[in-house]
Amino acid sequence: MVKPNAEQMRTLAGFRDIVLQNMHALGIVGIEQRQALLEVPLGVLRSNATQRHGATRWRRLPSGDLELEVVDLHPNLLVNEWADYAHFVLFHEYLHALGYRQHNSAFRSLEALWPDGKGARRGREFTRSRRLARARWMWLCRKCGERYPRQKKGAGRYFCKTCNTALVDEAVQDIQ
């Protein structure tokens, strides 16, 4: 976990209020659980994460019990452009925080209650945008023209998801 700065904290608190309001309206949390979630510390992930967009961390007490430590969001989610997806990620993490620790069917049916389906489906788009921002190489498909932004060379070991052709490396000259 990385400690959020004051501005990140303000944004996280704003997201938290919206998410808790929705969870309460959906009947997922009552007053007490809402209060308990309100007290969960919020943090940010390391900014180099690409596939992980949020995390709920627990610490093991000497007694062997688990105690909720922090809920982290990706720092690049803390902007207007990604607010709808950030709300969904925080909702997902709060379900874990409520004790639904596995992505099982109970978890998935609660997760499916989130009212903003469009925001909830932006995970791949966010992964791609983070990969693009960090890319040093494009893995290029010469057959269909698809490009996969990556930090490392593929060295011929990877294949196009669309047409299964071996990908070739192309250096990214200038990043943003």
Ligand SMILES: [Zn+2]
């Ligand atoms: Zn999860």
Ligand SMILES: [Zn+2]
């Ligand atoms: Zn292809």
